[in-house]
Amino acid sequence: MAAVGETKHALEMVQVNGTDESCITFVLHEEDHTLGNALRYMIMKNPEVDFCGYSITHPSESKINFRIQTRSGVSAVEPFRRGLNELIDVCQHVLNTFETTVSNYKKQKEERME
Known part of the structure; x- marks a missing residue:
């Protein structure tokens, strides 16, 4: 949770050390299946995408872990x-x-x- 006076970002990027930019997990705060499933569908239409999926870590948390893996060295x-x-x-x-x-x-x- 953000401290008083601190702004909480709506989007974070998580990348494992030593990996390239073709495999990134995006954390979308204050979102749920409504955005997750629609966005996953739109991204999977891209032929450069090998994998795209999302998970909601826990029902009481309103955030999505959104993972994208691409081919051909394309940044996720x-x-x-x-x-x-x-x-x-x-x-x-x-x-x-x-x-x-x-x-x-x-x-x-x-x-x-009339």
Whole structure:
């Protein structure tokens, strides 16, 4: 837990000494399966990724240990960043589609009431 006046980072990178950057565990604080599973799916679509998985250490802790292993010397940070950006794009598309549909529904409802 963060001390008073100390900021707690939402993301940490854990890397075993002596390993290259193709194998990194990211610790995402204050997150759960909602982000974990969606992000894992987006990252696994990347052909440079050998393994991507996550675990929640304990039900009472709200953090995810997110592991990525890549091939061809690609840094694990790149597919992680790309997966986050692609997930943001998908979420934005869903939000835009939802808002357009709600707007169209309200217009149709108003037209029927006239």
